[in-house]
Amino acid sequence: QVQLVESGGGLVQAGGSLRLSCAASGRTLSSSDMGWFRQGPGKEREFVSAGSWSTGSTYYADSVKGRFTISRDNAKNTIYLQMNSLKPADTAVYYCAATGPKINYGLRYERSYSYWGQGTQVTVSS
DSSP: OOEEEEEOOEEEETTOOEEEEEEEESSOGGGSOEEEEEEOTTSOOEEEEEEETTTTEEEEOTTTTTTEEEEEEGGGTEEEEEEOSOOGGGOEEEEEEEOOSSOOSOTTSGGGOSEEOOOEEEEEEO
């Protein structure tokens, strides 16, 4: 069974930075594509970023492009989301996800992911 545990969330002022981590157990991340999603207050969960490690491609939502960076550390079986120039609109619970047995419809889509973390809260104050 794969377990994903996010950490690194918190309260930060607008313009600040946070780095989220997602540690995996039960499966090596090198065999999975990974993504980050978020769900703001009263909103649907939305795509933030993803990495296809087999191709070396990364993907970002337009709203975070140029501010967020996804990366991984295979030795630690961990992925990261570096978030810079944070805005109040970035306030949300952030979830990491990993692909697995489900059909991959594209890394921007929740249905492509088989495993999810419990989420970590990010709050950006104005």
